[in-house]
Amino acid sequence: MFTKLLIANRGEISCRIIKTAKRMGILTVALYSDADQHALHVKMADEAVHVGPSPSKDSYLQAEKIIKIALKVGADAIHPGYGFLSENATFANLCKQNDIVFVGPPVAAIQAMGSKSAAKQIMEKANVPLVPGYHGDDQSTDGLKSHADKMGYPVLLKAAAGGGGKGMRQVWQASEFYDALAAAKREAMSSFNDDLMLVEKYLTEPRHVEIQVFCDNFGDGVYLFERDCSVQRRHQKIIEEAPAFGMTQALRAQMGEAALKAAKAINYTGAGTVEFLLDSDGQFYFMEMNTRLQVEHPVTEMITGQDLVEWQLRVAYNEPLPLAQDALSIHGHAFEARIYAEDPNNEFLPATGKLALLQPPIESEHVRVDTGVVQGDEVSVFYDPMIAKLIVWDENRDKALARLTKALTEYHIDGVVTNIEFLYKLASSAPFKAQQIDTGFIEKNHDVLLLDDEQDVKPLLPVAALYLMLNSQHNHTSSLQDRFSPWSLGNAWRANEQHQQNLELLVGDNTFSVQVSQTGAGSQIVYDIKVDQQNYRCSGKIEDNQLISTINGHRTLANVTAHQDDYSVFCNGNVIRFKSVQADLGETQDNAADAGFIAPMNGTVVAILVEPQQQVEKGQTLMVMEAMKMEHSLKAPAAGCVSEFYFQAGDLVDGGVELLAFQATQESIKDAT
Incomplete structure (x- = not known):
């Protein structure tokens, strides 16, 4: 077996590979950029080497530099993980030229599947079923539109060199085609330095079902069954499950054999995933083949009991497949939910920040x-803003789903916006439980899934108020020398008066008034809290960042994080984020008219689509910026013109800065009033 393995990646996939390598007795070498110098994967590896500045193009994508590092540390193999250089034929070839084993498929296989259009042609010759589409060389704008018109809308534009949902756009009608094509090409060029496009007929209610295949160097291949990855946003998966629901043994065998046929057509070895669209009539169509380990491989591991990273290393070491097809079987059901730093209520815009609480x-x-x-x-x-992957397993789908929803209520993160509450709503929704799922699931169930800004937070207000009182009492008494003086109590003590305080809690845009009165002393303090004419009898204590409370005889445990006057309370699967408002704060609000022209985070201006002083219509795109692998379009809030752009295409901008000055026409202003 290999002696030393260099992992040309970062984050959770590096940690995942290190765990298996250590179990197998293989030394590991991690790479790290400036931003990752204190990262977990660096601490877990036996060795770690600095690879460059924070941007991936200057570090994790530096193929020749990574090869030099591997030679210097004496690594006899490189595992590329997923993303970055994992499907880069040039990098795989560099490994071969330097007698370093690339833990992945042959260079020719990567090249064959690296272009979506070329892959379609290969699959067509191998009699693997394909979605109707155009994969030819005519890349003229009018030529591509002509093929789309003949196909009939909706169609899907896809970058030929793409992956991970990048360079993809749905086009629902002919009038949208040119703008969608321009955006897809721009994103493809930014992500892959290649804007070659293909056009496919867009199936309106398909499921995304993929087959995990494995092939060795002795001509043997197996499929480790399927995963349903239909639940996606921005063409990127967020919940996967294995096996796919509603799958018959006959259909499973047909898709598995088709996947192996696809792998053998390119003389594949190692781990690969063949992705299909499964239509409601039971017909399935080849989408693409990913020549690497998938993000969602843990659900396959959970239902098969196999370590797919170990399989990769053994096949790369020229060993035969660990098991034959008839020795593989499915046990139970598994789900994977991807925990992202993103805002589901703002088009899933990625978020940045410090993980103040991670439990x-x-x-x-x-x-x-x-x-x-x-x-x-x-x-x-x-x-990428993925924080973690939460994987659960149980005997069947219903039990596994119950495991998932419970685990999501126990996943507490603060300091950045996450999608945990959204994932909980999705996993616990009636359509998801009833398996009414296709690739448009989120859009179709938008009103059910997206968080309600007007959600009822009143049940958590007594918990929030109790925390404030206990925390204030603790801070006040610990700062004074005479703890027995009534002036040291910090409980609104007044001679011959009830100990009562009025609190104002700001939750979102809503302010709630809470009345608190206290009885007892020491460990016997009881708070009577009144919220909206409802009375609550409360007591409790704070231990570390946990609040142990008893409210009207109901004992609960809550996790609390605090940042100056901002607080987050996680309790019984719910969360309330609030500010403690003082009467004399005098807070002001930014001009709402300018809110749309503020950079939502650090990023790059990729396009300016209008000229200063050019008249534009309401909704017209003015500027496009990119951050964390996602484009964000700034649109005109009304008819008018941009009086000035503060940045040019290619400029790096900081989150929170103003990007442009916009002047609405007088007619628009009159209409608005």
Whole structure:
């Protein structure tokens, strides 16, 4: 077996690979950029080497530099993980030229599947079923539109060199085609330095079902069954499950054999994933083949009991497949939920910040957490905003789903906006439970899934008020020498008067008034809290960042984080984020008219689509910026013109800065009033 393995990646996938390598007795070498110098994968590896500045193009994508590092440390193999250089044929070839084993498929296989259009042609010759589409060389704008018109809308534009949902756009009608094509090409060029496009017929209610295949160097291949990855936003998966629901043995065998046929058509070895669209009539169509380990591989591991990274290393070491097809079987059901730093209520816009609180559920035979961060780490603008993967397993889908929803209520993160509450709503929704799922699931169930800004927070207000009182009492008494003086109590004590305080809690845009009165002393303090004419009898104590409370005889445990006057309380699967408002704060609000022209985070201006002083219509795109692998379009809030752009295409901008000055026409102003 290999002696030393260099992992040309970062984050949770590096940590995942290190765990298996250590179990197999293989020394590991991690790479790290400036931003990752204190990262978890660096601490876990036996050795770690600095690879460059924070941007991935200057560090994790530096193929020749990584090869030099591997030679210097004496690594006899490189595992590329997923993303970055994992499907880069040039990098795989460099490994071969320097007698370093690339833990992945042959160079020719990567090249064959590296272009979506070329892959379609290969699959067509191998009699693998394809979605109707155009994969030819005519890349003229009018030529591509002509093929789309003939196909009939909706169509899907896809970057030929793409992956991960980048360079993809749905086009629902002919009038949208040119703008969608321009955006897809721009994103493809930014992500892959290649804007070659293909056009496919867009199936309106398909499921995304993929087959995990494995092939060795002796001509043998197996499929480790399927995963349903239909639940996606921005063409990127957020919940996967294995096996796929509603799958018959006959259909499973047909898709598995088709996947192996695809792999053998390119003389594949190692781990690969063949992705299909499964239509409602049971027909399936080849989408693409990913020549690497997938993000969602843990659900396959959970239902098969196999370590796919170990399989990769053994096949790369020229060993035969560990098991034959008839020795593989499915046990139970598994889900994976991807925990992202992003805002589901703002078009899933990625978020950055410090993980002030990171408390995952306790791991067990039923619950697994794959992550590359710890509490106190920063979610950086330089890389994908995925924080962790939460994987659960049980005997069947219903039981596994119950495990997932419970684990999500126990996953507490603060300091950055996350999608945990959204994932909980999704996993517990009636359509998801009833398996009414296709690739448009989120859009179709938008009103059910997206968080309600007007959600009822009143049940958590007594918990929030109790925390404020206990925390204030603790801070006040600990700062004074005479703890027995009534002036040291910090409880609104007045001679011959009831100990009563009025609190104002700001939750979102709403302010709630809470009345608190106190009886008792020492460990016997009881608070009577009144919220909206409802009375609550409360007592409790704070231990570390946990609040142990008893409210109207109901004992609960809550996790609390505090940042100056900002607080987050996690309790019974719910969360309330609030400010403690003082009467004399005199807070002001920014001009709402300018809110749309503020950079939501650090990023790059990729396009300016209008000229200064050019008249534009309401909704017209003015500027496009990119951050954390996602484009963000700034649109005109009304008819008018941009009086000035403060940045040019290619400029780096800081989150919170003003990007442009916009002047609405007088007619628009009159209409608005």
